[in-house]
Amino acid sequence: MRSAASYLDTASSEPLHPAARETLLAAYDRGYADPRRLHGPGRDARLLLDNARAVVAECLGVRPDEVTFTSSGTEAVHRGLLGLRRGPGPVAHTAVEHSAVVHAATWAGAALELPVDRLGRVDPATAPSDASVVAVQSANHEVGTLQPVAEVPAGVPLFVDACASMGRLPLPDRWDALAGSAHKWGGPAGVGVLLVRKGARWLNPFPGDDRIDERASGFENVPAALAAAAALRAVVEEREEVNARQHALVDLVRTRVAAEVPDVEVVGDPVDRLPHLVTFSCLYVDGETLVTELDRRGYGVASGSACTASTLTPSRVLEAMGVLTHGNVRVSLTRDTTAATVEGFLEALPGVVRDIRTQVGL
Amino acid sequence: MTDPVVDLELDCRGLLCPLPVIELGKRYAEVPVGGVVAVLADDVAARTDIPAWCRMRGQDYLGEDPTGRYLVRRVGP
Structure with missing residues (x-):
């Protein structure tokens, strides 16, 4: 096995946090059942999923019903951004967004890039008032520059890709929907976090499903969600x-x-x-x-x-x-x-x- | 602006980054201070990297001429 001592690419993926490893192994034994079922193992899985949601909410300072687990950070970005879109106007995004944002905006057919300066920082005033949604990352994943999310003009739905900063830094105050990715903070891969602000107008841009959380689809990865939450708690405590x-x-x-x-x-x-x-x-x-x-x-x-x-x-x-x-x-x-x-x-x-x-x- | 007189043209078509900039770095000093080098390159990175080279090396980036060549004025060593 290669030594992890000189692994200097944590922005691509952070090694699993020890707190996540312990939780993951324990949760595989207890959280395998369908959390919608009414039998004991189902109720156990549901309990673990609700616990994961509560921990993530507490760590991020949001309400539990604002938290959705997705199958990746990319999926959280796609759902968060496209679900906020209001009307046919452009999907405005900074020129330095992660490719997940750019691909979603392009797929929507109305991408509009907002320029950045030499440091990689956007001027939020360049967002057009007729935009159907504006995407501004919390921090840039390649160069680290923090973005002035708070200065995005009010009145346009705001999507924040916080994958690069979640756990490491507090969330920006302003967002209507926001995305994070567990493997970037030391949780397992295959867990994204989508936040949708209570009261925000968000419509599922993809086919629905009959799961616990109407904003997500597919069978919940309960053990991984719980491990992601355990890692997030540890990272926030240590940060x-x-x-x-x-x-x-x-x-x-x-x-x-x-x-x-x-x-x-x-x-x-x-x-x-x-x-x-x-x-x-x-x-x-x-x-x-x-x-x-x-x-x-x-x-x-x-x-x-x-x-x-x-x-x-x-x-x-x-x-x-x-x-x-x-x-x-x-x-x-x-x-x-x-x-x-x-x-x-x-x-x-x-x-x-x-x-x-x-x-x-x- | 009227197009400046080009003192040296570097044909870097078909070369991938960073080869066009390496060619520029090796040969720009063949023109006297005040002279202009034109770089012909089809690698997309050249559009960013040639202006960046000028900034880092203290030379003047003049822009693209109508034929798509990147123009650089030598202003120092």
């Missing part, structure tokens, strides 16, 4: 300490990469950002080679460069910000990434970049 530690380590990466790697651009807001992730781009460096060479030295990082993406086009986020798209690396820290790991990465990086540049004659 003051974890965030401070991660914020300082990311500051170290930002400072030392800028100082020790020539021709590099460290991107995103240096202060008003997610605590655990940082992105930079190295001139003249092929992103795939960079990721591969860092992996050979034991560091697992992500990249938004074209040759490392599934689409063969560079990251839309970097493109919209107007920053260098090649030679890109995103480093994101797990809850227990140590200073020694980060320092080891920072020691290795300049040599790796220099070698790749030497090979192309620069």
Whole structure:
């Protein structure tokens, strides 16, 4: 098994939190039955599901009846965004939304991109008043910049993709529907959280089902929902300490990469950002080679460069910000990434970049 | 604006990122300070990466000319 000690891609998926592991194993024994059934095992499953919902609601500071479990963060995004749509107007979204938002807006046939500045921040005043729904993420998943969600003009339904920040940061105050994803905070994959504000006008954009929660479809994954809730509770309890530690380590990466790697651009807001992730781009460096060479030295990082993406086009986020798209690396820290790991990465990086540049004659 | 006189054209068609920018980085100094390099590239990343190169290297990005070439004015070393 590969060591997880130098896994620096938690923004793609955080390792399972120990609290989730224990809960998951116990819940598989107790939460297998159909929670709609009236027999004992069914009532047990229902109890666990209601418990999961209550814990998530408490951790997020919302009402339990505002919480829906979906089969993924992507599904929560699709349902949340499309269910809010009011009328035929454009589905306005920031140019740096996750692809789940962009795909849903495109599918709706009326996508409208709102531009961002060099830090990746949107100006919410650019949202048109005739929009059928506006999507603004809580924080950017690639560069960490927090978005001014509170400044979105009132009167238009507001969808917030909070997948990058849920558990780590409190929710923004304003949203009509909001999405999160459990595997990004240390819960199991296959659990999304959809919040729909009490009183918000939300209509199921997909076929209905006859399950417990009318906003979802399909058989509930009770054990995973409960494990996601347990992880969320642990993460919220730990976040003051974890965030401070991660914020300082990311500051170290930002400072030392800028100082020790020539021709590099460290991107995103240096202060008003997610605590655990940082992105930079190295001139003249092929992103795939960079990721591969860092992996050979034991560091697992992500990249938004074209040759490392599934689409063969560079990251839309970097493109919209107007920053260098090649030679890109995103480093994101797990809850227990140590200073020694980060320092080891920072020691290795300049040599790796220099070698790749030497090979192309620069 | 009237199109500036191009002192050097780099034909980077068919090259994937970051090769067009590598070519620019290797050869821009062939023009004197004040001179203009035109980069012909069909890789989509060039549209973002050539202006970003100019900003990082302290050169002037002039935009795209009518034939789609990216124009760069050398203003420093």
